[in-house]
Amino acid sequence: MYVLLRHLRRIRRTVAPPAPSRRHSLALRHVDAGSCNACEHELAATAGPHYDLERHGLTVVASPRHADVLLVTGAITVAMAGPLLDAYRAMPEPRRVVALGDCANGACPLADAAQLAGPLERIVAVDMWIPGCPPPPERIAAALLDLLAAPPGGAYSAAMSSATDRRGAGRPDGGDG
Numbered sequence: 001m002y003v004l005l006r007h008l009r010r011i012r013r014t015v016a017p018p019a020p021s022r023r024h025s026l027a028l029r030h031v032d033a034g035s036c037n038a039c040e041h042e043l044a045a046t047a048g049p050h051y052d053l054e055r056h057g058l059t060v061v062a063s064p065r066h067a068d069v070l071l072v073t074g075a076i077t078v079a080m081a082g083p084l085l086d087a088y089r090a091m092p093e094p095r096r097v098v099a100l101g102d103c104a105n106g107a108c109p110l111a112d113a114a115q116l117a118g119p120l121e122r123i124v125a126v127d128m129w130i131p132g133c134p135p136p137p138e139r140i141a142a143a144l145l146d147l148l149a150a151p152p153g154g155a156y157s158a159a160m161s162s163a164t165d166r167r168g169a170g171r172p173d174g175g176d177g
């Protein structure tokens, strides 16, 4: 066990994202609004020993009342649009919204459009979109650290410049994801 912990500590020193220069924290409220669960799988990997985003001040909370950021995955089904909006309204200001994965941006490869209320920007204003289907954990980690470093309303390097760009990137015809 001791050898394993020592090995993990050495790996973290060499491959994990560097510690942020500014000391902040963000509480994330995650809402699955109709995902296939692959986005959740990659999101969960950012909490593991490799990225360990909690040491950077990024924590997932159970209540939107304690959250700074609403992190949304999935295609936003009609059934989930109401609960999603309730979660958003329960959050204190300043609140930010992150769309994680192509589905949240209306480029869902799985869903029947008639059952969808999304994309997310149709329901709430989106501050950041993390492209990919699913986005790899290193992209999620980089984007969330970028969000942590930027003030509310600031520019994020992980965000795409327009809805057209966002829908193109991360899709098979956009070259990644």
Ligand code: SF4
Binding pocket: 034, 035, 036, 037, 038, 039, 073, 074, 075, 100, 101, 102, 103, 104, 108, 109, 110, 132, 133, 134, 135
């Ligand atoms: S973006 Fe891809 S991986 Fe994420 S929920 Fe949609 S289909 Fe699943």
